[in-house]
Amino acid sequence: MEASFEFEAQLRGETGTRKARSLRRALKIPAVLYGGREAPLPLTLSKPQVDKNLEREAVYSHILTINIEGQGPVQAILKEVQRHPSRESVLHLDFQRIYADEEIRVHVPLHFVNEETCVGVKKGGVITHNLVEVEVACLPGQLPEFIEVDLADLDLGEAIHLSELKLPEGVKPVELIHGTDVPVVTVLAPRVGEEEGEAGEEGGEEEV
Template sequence: MSNVFEFVAESRGCSGTTAARGVRRQGKVPAVIYGGHAEPKMLVLSHNEVVKHLEHEAVYSHVLDVTVDGKTEKAILKGVQRNPAKFQILHLDFLRVSMSEEIKVHVPLHFINEATSVGGKKGGIATHSMVDVEVTCLPGALPEYLEVDLVKLDIGETLHLSDLVLPVGVEIVVLQQGAEHNLPIVSMMASKASKEDSADDASKAAG
């Protein structure tokens, strides 16, 4: 099995829309790797291999090996263009990284313990306001995902960005702009069933 964190590519000399279409007609994916104090380089990758790699969520929040004509560079996946009408990857953008320079990457949020949370046991339903968050850190400290533990969340309560437990060396980009950017991540809402149960309990207590 190929390494899902390695993208093997060939360099291509031509750029532009016409050249990209020609690459796609060959069943391949045009791409570019840029940044990192080097000139941008146009690439060609196998469509089938790209599709297999993109099935893994971790690819989007990992430092990758991009091997071009046998030479490997460290990079992160900054952009994926897809054809919405059919199962086709149109273009990839890779950003070179230095292991000694901070990067900004969107990292997925994994929500745990909803069913066993305080609110969940009462029939509450978690409503997610975010599915990922942009962080800044050195490449070596980049987390695959951030865990959001709902176990203590009660109905009517909300977790915010500042409630996230971050690995050492990882910061949330938007929080660097001030406390007013402490956005909600997830709220525990009362379901219709839990509201009816509460109403029944209230009427029994009154009667």
């Protein structure tokens, strides 16, 4: 079942550090909704609802519904989560308004599959994940929840680049737009020293 996320919000009259601290003591989270054709809106959200939604990875690459009291629902994406540096508690959220006919840029997580059966791994190789997410540009209706990367046929010394990712129609990696085709994942051959060390250990065991 496709994930869906809603945030209940109230307009926030006062802003500033002191007011934000007061809100957090009352189990509220300050937020802002910006972008598009309207002025930014300072909002207040429920901390329990925020914490519950942020537990799921999909919230970061999904179209969200913000139900603003007195104004109705607004479609948005989550652009930034500010957390306390030591306690990891949420301090503030930034949302960006979206429109069906306007392109958005979102970081989408990569899901790597068939790592254990990867050809290169069976030959002793080690998988190196160079990226765990990719920034993509697309219309809101084309936004994928995640991008699957199949490693089954990846051999020693080979890599999968951005240009080789299987993406839904209309979805483009931002770095490719700028002309940069970086490797997403590689299978590295074991170092010679490691192989010799293992061989030596095996030989020593045989002598004993």
